[in-house]
Amino acid sequence: xxxxxxxxxxxxxxxxxxxxxxxxxxxxxxxxxxxxxxxxxxxxxxxxxxxxxxxxxxxxxxxxxxxxxxxxxxxxxxxxxxxxxxxxxxxxxxxxxxxxxxxxxxxxxxxxxxxxxxxxxxxxxxxxxxxxxxxxxxxxxxxxxxxxxxxxxxxxxxxxxxxxxxxxxxxxxxxxxxxxxxxxxxxxxxxxxxxxxxxxxxxxxxxxxxxxxxxxxxxxxxxxxxxxxxxxxxxxxxxxxxxxxxxxxxxxxxxxxxxxxxxxxxxxxxxxxxxxxxxxxxxxxxxxxxxxxxxxxxxxxxxxxxxxxxxxxxxxxxxxxxxxxxxxxxxxxxxxxxxxxxxxxxxxxxxxxxxxxxxxxxxxxxxxxxxxxxxxxxxxxxxxxxxxxxxxxxxxxxxxxxxxxxxxxxxxxxxxxxxxxxxxxxxxxxxxxxxxxxxxxxxxxxxxxxxxxxxxxxxxxxxxxxxxxxxxxxxxxxxxxxxxxxxxxxxxxxxxxxxxxxxxxxxxxxxxxxxxxxxxxxxxxxxxxxxxxxxxxxxxxxxxxxxxxxxxxxxxxxxxxxxxxxxxxxxxxxxxxxxxxxxxxxxxxxxxxxxxxxxxxxxxxxxxxxxxxxxxxxxxxxxxxxxxxxxxxxxxxxxxxxxxxxxxxxxxxxxxxxxxxxxxxxxxxxxxxxxxxxxxxxxxxxxxxxxxxxxxxxx
Numbered sequence: 001x002x003x004x005x006x007x008x009x010x011x012x013x014x015x016x017x018x019x020x021x022x023x024x025x026x027x028x029x030x031x032x033x034x035x036x037x038x039x040x041x042x043x044x045x046x047x048x049x050x051x052x053x054x055x056x057x058x059x060x061x062x063x064x065x066x067x068x069x070x071x072x073x074x075x076x077x078x079x080x081x082x083x084x085x086x087x088x089x090x091x092x093x094x095x096x097x098x099x100x101x102x103x104x105x106x107x108x109x110x111x112x113x114x115x116x117x118x119x120x121x122x123x124x125x126x127x128x129x130x131x132x133x134x135x136x137x138x139x140x141x142x143x144x145x146x147x148x149x150x151x152x153x154x155x156x157x158x159x160x161x162x163x164x165x166x167x168x169x170x171x172x173x174x175x176x177x178x179x180x181x182x183x184x185x186x187x188x189x190x191x192x193x194x195x196x197x198x199x200x201x202x203x204x205x206x207x208x209x210x211x212x213x214x215x216x217x218x219x220x221x222x223x224x225x226x227x228x229x230x231x232x233x234x235x236x237x238x239x240x241x242x243x244x245x246x247x248x249x250x251x252x253x254x255x256x257x258x259x260x261x262x263x264x265x266x267x268x269x270x271x272x273x274x275x276x277x278x279x280x281x282x283x284x285x286x287x288x289x290x291x292x293x294x295x296x297x298x299x300x301x302x303x304x305x306x307x308x309x310x311x312x313x314x315x316x317x318x319x320x321x322x323x324x325x326x327x328x329x330x331x332x333x334x335x336x337x338x339x340x341x342x343x344x345x346x347x348x349x350x351x352x353x354x355x356x357x358x359x360x361x362x363x364x365x366x367x368x369x370x371x372x373x374x375x376x377x378x379x380x381x382x383x384x385x386x387x388x389x390x391x392x393x394x395x396x397x398x399x400x401x402x403x404x405x406x407x408x409x410x411x412x413x414x415x416x417x418x419x420x421x422x423x424x425x426x427x428x429x430x431x432x433x434x435x436x437x438x439x440x441x442x443x444x445x446x447x448x449x450x451x452x453x454x455x456x457x458x459x460x461x462x463x464x465x466x467x468x469x470x471x472x473x474x475x476x477x478x479x480x481x482x483x484x485x486x487x488x489x490x491x492x493x494x495x496x497x498x499x500x501x502x503x504x505x506x507x508x509x510x511x512x513x514x515x516x517x518x519x520x521x522x523x524x525x526x527x528x529x530x531x532x533x534x535x536x537x538x539x540x541x542x543x544x545x546x547x548x549x550x551x552x553x554x555x556x557x558x559x560x561x562x563x564x565x566x567x568x569x570x571x572x573x574x575x576x577x578x579x580x581x582x583x584x585x586x587x588x589x590x591x592x593x594x595x596x597x598x599x600x601x602x603x604x605x606x607x608x609x610x611x612x613x614x615x616x617x618x619x620x621x622x623x624x625x626x627x628x629x630x631x632x633x634x635x636x637x638x639x640x641x642x643x644x645x646x647x648x649x650x651x652x653x654x655x656x657x658x659x660x661x662x663x664x665x666x667x668x669x670x671x672x673x674x675x676x677x678x679x680x681x682x683x684x685x686x687x688x689x690x691x692x693x694x695x696x697x698x699x
Contacts, residue, residue, distance in 0.1 A: 126215070129234040129279070131156035132591070135221045135265055136241040137168055139560060140287075140317075142175045143584030144239065148212055149179055150344035151592070158230045159216045168216050175562075176210055183208035221265050224272065232269065233278035237591035240265050242287035242317065258292030266297060270304035270312065284312045285591050287583075289431075313590055313597050320586065321579050322435020323604040325558060328577055329424045329436075329512045330443060330457075331621035332554040335575045336673040337665070337694050341619075342585040344592075347391050347664070347677035350398060351595045354379070354386040361649050361660060363388060368642050369405055372680050373397040375641060375662055377696050378617055380602075382595040389599050391664055391696075393677040407642035412629035415657040419447050420508075420626065422457045425501055427494060427531045428514040429467045430558070436512075437477050442606040444479060446699070455479060462486045462497055494534040502553050511535050513557045515579070525559045532557050621667065622693045631687050637663075638680035640687075648697070661697040 132148070132155060134141055141159070148155045159168060187206050191199045219226040232238065242262050266286050273282045288294045294316060301312045328335045340346040358379045367376040367388075374392035381387070390398050426436075444457055457479040461468070464487045474480040486493035502509045513535065515528045535555055556575040559565065565576055590597045602616050624631060632640060641663050649660040665675035669690035676683055 125229045126158070126231055128156060128158065128231040130236045131158055131231070131234070133157075133230060133232060133235045133238045134159045134241060135161075135238065135269070136243065136261075137161040137164065138241050138243060140580040140584045140587075141168075141241055142171050143562070143578075143581045144588050145172050145212060145214065146175045146179055147344060147585050147588040149176060149208070149210070151211065154211050154213065156213045157215070158235075159214070160219055160221050160226065160230055161216070162220065163218055165216050165218045169214070172214055176212065180208050180210060222268055224268060227268065227272055232272050233275065235279070235282060238269055238273065238282065238284045239587060239591065240269065240284065240286040242289050242293075258290050258296075259288075260293075262286060262288070262293055263296045263300070266300055266312070267304075270300060270310055274304055274310040278309065280309050282310060283591055284310065285587050286312065286314055287587075288314050288316045289318050315583070315587060315590065315597075317583055318432045318435050319438075320583065320600075320604060322432040322437075323439045324582055325432065325512065325514075325556075325577065325579070326436045326439025326443065327604070328556050328575060329426070329510045330422050330440075332510055332556055332575045333621045333667045333673070333692055333694070334619060335556065335577055336667065336671070337619060337621075337675065338582065340673075340675055341391065341664075342582060342589065344588065347393060347675040349377075349589065349593070349596055349599060350374075350390045350392050350395055351387045351593060351599065352390070352395075352398060354388055357381060357386040358388065364645065364660070364662070365649070368645065370401055371398075372402040372405060372638055373400045373678060375664060375676060375696075377599075377662060378602075380595070380598060382598045385595075387595045389595075391675075391677075397678070405638065405642070407639050407646070409632065409635050409639040409643040411632050411640075411643045411647050413644075413647050414626060414629050415653070419456060420623070423501060423509045424457070424459045425498060425509065425511045426459060426461045426514065427463075427511065427535070428516060428527055429463050430514045430517045432517075433467075433471060433514070437474065437480075439606075440479060441477065446606040460484065460497065460501060462494060491534055494531060498535050498553075509553050511553065511555045513555065515558045515560050517560055524561050528557055528559055617696060617698055619664070620695050620697060622695055624666075624687050624691050624693055625689055627693055627695075628687075631689070634684065634686045636681050637676040637683035637685055640685050641676065641680060644695075659697050659699050661695050663693055663695055665694045667692045667694065 134144065134157065137159065145157055148157065161168060184207060187203060187208065191202050194202070215230075217226075217230065219229075221227070240262060242259055266284070269284055272278060273284060286297060288297055294314065297312070297314050301314070304310060305312050324338070341349055360379045363379050364376045374390045374397045377389045377391060379386065379388050392398050424440075440457060440459065444455075447456055455478070459474075459477070459480045460482045461474060461480060462484045465485045468474075468483050468485060473483045484493060484497055486497075498509075498511055513528050513531045515525050519526070532555070554575060556577055558577045558579050560578075560580055562578050562581060565578060586600060590600070603618055605616055606618060632643070635643075644661055644663050649658065651658075663676070665673065666685070666687065667673050669688065673694075674683075674685075675694070
């Protein structure tokens, strides 16, 4: 019975831990061999060793095995020793060198090699805390990591993906090095001309450095063990990335209807982060690209979300990008403002918790009286907690007090203004076309009362026949006045259409060139570059006309791959939209800053009803000649912000004219953007006729 149990135990151990069995066998053999050799030597009664006991013999045996020269401990005179003794000692040395020295060292060498390999392969458990975890990898991921460069503190980022470890590392390293080189180049340019010592001091102080520790592991994102191995329960932020639309594996798994892999990953992550032993206030940001996935995520949130521990934030990628692209088409300069406001550099959005709920107008009014380094935007209750939101250079600026601020400036506003008509040409398509159109729908709904029955938006679409048929030629959208069949190869169609529309319409015309995000990697953005050449050629030709205003036609070029940014910029396109970068910036900020998700939802959504109650707030670009009755004189940013807010929030105004407005900055006619950041009394403002204000308001 005991023999059978021993056999069973040995077979199980051999199957589970063969390395341990081998090591145990080596150790047992060497112990037995050492005992045997020691007993023999201690009983040979050689000359000089008659009194050698067992322990002395054991020591001499080990010494001989490790160093053959130590045979003299046993045989003092090899010439006088017998043949049997010499042969036995040599036998002990040879067997010991193989079984003891060779086997043990070989095993340990192999063990160390396996340990290094397993650590490199990401098998070993890591003990981390307050880190950022990215599950899966897509075209937006490297931008998320890149935006963390602008955080002041050290960032630890762990990526868990099923494959492509080396490719991910190289992609991130290239992206980070490019950003660091660009930022340091801009710093050097800004300090050029200063004295040498001043330049050295400022460069050393402001030099951009890599503050990111990146760990990439290959593994199963659905495995509880592997998630625990990267200390998921101790992470500060967990970002579940969706698969790219062109990912054939993800499309096949989803059957073209949704992304069950995202749902599966979220269920696993929510289970771990909701446990009692996990860290408090963990934030899970999950990308959503379709309605089916959105519905399931909402149900998981209702079931698994634990406020203060497991906080799930769904980011609707296509809806957000559609809203952004529609807003950029209507107000191209928004792209310049959002590039900074949605990032961690310059003026950016921040939130702070309040001790109690505050009425918005009263809070903003009081804050403007006592602070000069941040712009209060609004107050909002998020998750049952009151927050205040700001535009500021950093969190410290929000709490920087000032002496009571006086404003002597008064402004005359055109309270009866209505928004100017919008004329948009869309060239091409992507997976977000419906979402772009829905953005236009909400814009028209908000501004319908302002314009009466008149259509304030006219959209013309140029696309190939297959995609126009797929969306039924956009017939359900009354603002789409024309659809024209044309591909990237139809040069005349594109140039004639852009020329015709820009001549026939008195209002400004925006040309939105979309990048097909379902194309193969090597064809990414190829259609945008080709269509851009055609559109730009038309504008260049018209610039020869004396009455043509180059500012009347804006080209908004969407690209997916940031590497193509420089190519597009060489065609004098100010509004290059790297769509993936916007999502990445938003995800980074949502993960880092409390309650910002609700502010973003507010900014990107127009009011849907036709009432005069405008609840949501947006950022608008408004022409100064339509906004002011008379342009304000040269002043400071402090005076302009407070004068406009006072004039738009005056309780004596009729309800229809009351629209509390905060000026965030302005855009010059040449495209230069100034966002108010830092001490507002030190920012000089000179408004000219062709300038445009960047404002935060309800309408």
